[in-house]
Amino acid sequence: MESLLNQVPIGLSIGAVLLLIALGLTFTFGQMGVINMAHGEFIMAGAYTAYMLQGWAGGQAVLVALPVAFLIAGALGWILERTAIRHFYGRPLDTLLLTWGVSLVLQQAARDLFGAPNVQVDAPSWLTGRIEVAGANLPYSRLFILGLAIACVVGISVYMNRSRQGRRMRAVMQNRELAAVSGVATGRVDQFTFFLGSGLAGVAGVALTLIGPVGPSLGTYYIVDAFLVVVAGGLGQLKGAVIAALALGMLNSFTEFWTDASLAKVIVFAAIIAFLQFRPQGMFVLRSRALT
Amino acid sequence: MTGTEPLLRVTGLEAAYGRARVLFGVDVTVGPGELLCVMGRNGVGKTTLLNAVMGVLPPTGGTVVFDGEDVTGVPTHERVRRGMGYVPQGHETFPQLTVAENLQVTLEASRHRDKGAIDEALEIFPRLKEFLGRRAGFLSGGQQQQLAIARALVTRPRMLILDEPTEGIQPSIVQEIEAAIERLHKENGLAVLLVEQYLELALRLADGFVIIEGGAVQRAGTAEDLHDEEVKRLLAV
Numbered sequence: 001m002e003s004l005l006n007q008v009p010i011g012l013s014i015g016a017v018l019l020l021i022a023l024g025l026t027f028t029f030g031q032m033g034v035i036n037m038a039h040g041e042f043i044m045a046g047a048y049t050a051y052m053l054q055g056w057a058g059g060q061a062v063l064v065a066l067p068v069a070f071l072i073a074g075a076l077g078w079i080l081e082r083t084a085i086r087h088f089y090g091r092p093l094d095t096l097l098l099t100w101g102v103s104l105v106l107q108q109a110a111r112d113l114f115g116a117p118n119v120q121v122d123a124p125s126w127l128t129g130r131i132e133v134a135g136a137n138l139p140y141s142r143l144f145i146l147g148l149a150i151a152c153v154v155g156i157s158v159y160m161n162r163s164r165q166g167r168r169m170r171a172v173m174q175n176r177e178l179a180a181v182s183g184v185a186t187g188r189v190d191q192f193t194f195f196l197g198s199g200l201a202g203v204a205g206v207a208l209t210l211i212g213p214v215g216p217s218l219g220t221y222y223i224v225d226a227f228l229v230v231v232a233g234g235l236g237q238l239k240g241a242v243i244a245a246l247a248l249g250m251l252n253s254f255t256e257f258w259t260d261a262s263l264a265k266v267i268v269f270a271a272i273i274a275f276l277q278f279r280p281q282g283m284f285v286l287r288s289r290a291l292t
Numbered sequence: 293m294t295g296t297e298p299l300l301r302v303t304g305l306e307a308a309y310g311r312a313r314v315l316f317g318v319d320v321t322v323g324p325g326e327l328l329c330v331m332g333r334n335g336v337g338k339t340t341l342l343n344a345v346m347g348v349l350p351p352t353g354g355t356v357v358f359d360g361e362d363v364t365g366v367p368t369h370e371r372v373r374r375g376m377g378y379v380p381q382g383h384e385t386f387p388q389l390t391v392a393e394n395l396q397v398t399l400e401a402s403r404h405r406d407k408g409a410i411d412e413a414l415e416i417f418p419r420l421k422e423f424l425g426r427r428a429g430f431l432s433g434g435q436q437q438q439l440a441i442a443r444a445l446v447t448r449p450r451m452l453i454l455d456e457p458t459e460g461i462q463p464s465i466v467q468e469i470e471a472a473i474e475r476l477h478k479e480n481g482l483a484v485l486l487v488e489q490y491l492e493l494a495l496r497l498a499d500g501f502v503i504i505e506g507g508a509v510q511r512a513g514t515a516e517d518l519h520d521e522e523v524k525r526l527l528a529v
Binding site for chain 2: 164167168170171174175177178179180181182183184185186187
């Protein structure tokens with residue numbers, strides 16, 4: 001029973017990481033219709049940022065890495081959008097292949113730079129403890145990840161709903177052509193959206209260093225689940241992404257506890273497929289009265 | 293009516309969807325303060341013409357000159373900032389934004405950024421004032437169309453480009469929209485390029501008209517010519 005309860009913080013923290021990854025995807029997928037397979041490598045870039053900063057920041061690397069990884073991953077995403085993706089708008093299949101290729105190149109680049117074996121990032125000493133609540137172990141690191149995700153979601157939500165740039169992003173997401181004929185420079189909004197979404201993946205990468213080792217293919221483990229979150233939650237929907245991410249994280253960790261890792265994946269996929277049979281549009285959809 | 297220089301001069305405009313050509317060299321001229329009505333049956337290329345004029349659909353040939361400047365290669369959003377206010381077909385809004393946000397996002401993208409522009413637009417469509425906090429997607433079609441025109445007005449356009457503004461709108465609001473267009477044109481002296489299928493409205497408001505058929509201008513003239521039998525034949529369905 002105790003070990004079963006221990007799955008809760010594991011599930012929640014995995015869900016929190018998935019949420020950070022999915023937030024970026026839901027922007028780029030929802031706003032631009034781009035299926036960015038290289039998104040996972042921005043996670044990896046974020047994780048290696050923390051690893052690189054260890055030499056300089058020592059035990060506090062994870063903390064220092066959060067803003068740095070956001071900027072580095074964001075810049076990578078921005079460069080990808082500027083140099084490649086923008087030439088392929090409206091061609092989803094080509095974009096998919098293109099970004100998959102970029103993903104492979106980035107993985108190999110990481111292998112060349114950091115070596116194929118996994119590396120370890122040491123958590124700050126103040127994150128190594130744990131507290132016990134109702135018989136369950138709550139490691140500080142997992143709580144930290146949860147807090148980080150909450151802070152990001154609240155921040156993004158306020159930003160999207162209150163700021164000028166956020167309003168612009170929502171306008172483009174909801175009606176790109178109308179945004180253009182309203183005077184909004186949609187191309188510039190796309191650039192920023194890509195930067196923001198990729199930056200969040202970098203933050204997720206830093207969070208992942210608290211959970212396990214860092215390797216060149218780190219992103220590939222999470223990218224598929226993150227896409228599932230986006231699809232199950234409903235496109236461009238913050239609320240849906242939050243619920244879907246936490247549900248998927250919990251489902252993952254519990255099925256893994258009762259079975260094993262690969263069977264758990266099968267069960268989770270089957271559950272998602274079943275869910276989409278009933279709600280192909282995801283949990284939430286943009287509702288409107290199109291015609292009256 | 294006609295100044296020395298027309299506000300909008302479209303010359304030899306050609307446009308296509310993929311390999312399907314729709315416009316075969318359209319010439320249209322709108323003077324300052326003029327209301328030009330673009331008429332024609334369904335599917336002759338009226339909407340395509342407006343989209344090509346706005347750069348939403350990049351033309352394959354011809355030029356668009358606005359206010360003496362060639363804007364043919366200028367991005368759509370920049371054309372809007374230069375004073376071309378466009379209200380596309382089908383009462384389009386940002387459905388998940390509130391009415392106020394719909395107007396605000398447009399104001400923030402405009403060149404002048406003067407908050408007074410929102411009040412001016414709401415003055416034209418006072419009905420919208422009670423819905424400011426409501427999401428645009430939950431308005432009725434007629435209210436959405438009023439919002440769509442108000443949104444274009446917020447940019448303080450020098451010319452209003454309207455694509456069948458009363459199509460599929462409940463009759464009570466059609467009158468309000470027509471009155472608003474009339475007021476903007478007659479009192480504020482706003483130039484208007486109006487795509488309209490109904491002869492009655494054109495007869496009442498237009499200074500001039502062009503009739504499009506088969507992707508080219510078949511007939512052009514002044515309001516008086518609209519009574520012509522030949523014109524009625526071209527518009528008959």
